[in-house]
């Protein structure tokens with residue numbers, strides 16, 4: 001039997017521990033029923049780490065994240081920590097993980113499950129059959145650019161500064177990931193920036209175009225300004241296959257894409273680094289949603305985004321496509337039966353369930369499928 005995979009679970013704040021609880025059940029099931037074993041270590045990130053350690057992620061947790069086979073994260077943040085110093089806010093823990101692990105490519109697939117075509121706030125015909133992938137640059141841009149900060153101008157005014165910065169290599173490495181993924185899907189890539197306003201957007205378009213000519217001319221490449229892309233995503237989202245964009249535009253466009261699928265509670269993500277000499281990538285898997293303070297502690301959270309993130313881990317970090325298919329298929333079965341958490345209740349809900357009951361229904365469907 002293969003050695004157990006080493007995972008670091010960082011459940012975080014708010015609904016993070018609730019949705020991660022369902023992932024732990026699925027991981028245990030995989031060990032007992034499919035001989036895919038996991039050694040799970042757990043640590044704190046975000047507000048809970050601030051409470052316990054005074055920082056949103058400790059050096060010891062960072063060391064663990066650097067050495068495991070994959071990291072799973074729930075969500076960080078919440079109003080309880082609104083008053084902490086900006087440098088140690090909960091979100092800074094997640095940003096440090098992404099930056100120090102060099103997870104530059106964030107894959108955010110938005111897929112409309114057939115049973116949920118009516119759960120979207122858009123019309124069925126607009127979203128039915130949708131299957132797009134947003135590749136978001138994750139370690140650069142305005143999230144990390146220098147200079148940054150708030151300065152006192154001394155005349156009663158203050159100035160807040162963030163800097164949008166991209167280099168050639170940062171653009172090319174994430175674009176290469178997107179081109180490769182497009183080749184495995186519909187072979188179409190749309191690169192999104194604002195080259196009409198920003199020099200960094202101009203460089204982005206030039207570098208993506210150059211890389212296309214050099215190495216990926218078989219892929220159909222198009223370019224779009226980010227504001228237009230936001231509009232096109234709700235006008236006609238099925239025109240897209242793979243979208244590649246920067247850190248901030250990717251953050252916003254992926255929340256928008258989530259609503260095409262019915263709920264933010266449906267969107268998983270994989271954050272990947274470059275492969276090492278042995279072909280292994282550092283990786284962190286997390287739902288696109290946050291800690292949802294408005295529903296935390298009530299058993300209302302949809303665990304599907306986090307379970308699908310676990311499925312992405314099986315596929316991308318461990319090449320366990322069959323096991324990933326099993327989870328994704330079970331999610332589809334459960335939705336077909338009309339089992340819904342409140343966020344995806346829509347019009348087709350036959351049974352409104354809690355976080356835990358959704359997990360149980362998915363586990364049962366996995367068991368049925370593997371019989």
Ligand SMILES: NC(=O)c1ccc[n+]([C@@H]2O[C@H](COP(=O)([O-])OP(=O)(O)OC[C@H]3O[C@@H](n4cnc5c(N)ncnc54)[C@H](O)[C@@H]3O)[C@@H](O)[C@H]2O)c1
Nearest residue numbers: 075076077078264265288289290291292294295301302343
């Ligand atoms: N990756 C992360 O850890 C992450 C991502 C986004 C936001 N955040 C943080 O989360 C906190 C809250 O942010 P927000 O309210 O803007 O965004 P959010 O994603 O937490 O919630 C937005 C809305 O979506 C709903 N929602 C989100 N996930 C859901 C789920 N699984 N099931 C059902 N409904 C769900 C919430 O109830 C809320 O109404 C902030 O501190 C923010 O920084 C963290």
Ligand SMILES: CC(C)[C@H](C(=O)O)[C@@H](O)C(=O)O
Nearest residue numbers: 076077091094095251288290
């Ligand atoms: C919590 C926050 C730092 C994060 C981001 O902006 O990247 C979140 O919104 C996301 O989409 O993962």
Ligand SMILES: [Mg+2]
Nearest residue numbers: 251252255288
């Ligand atoms: Mg976001």
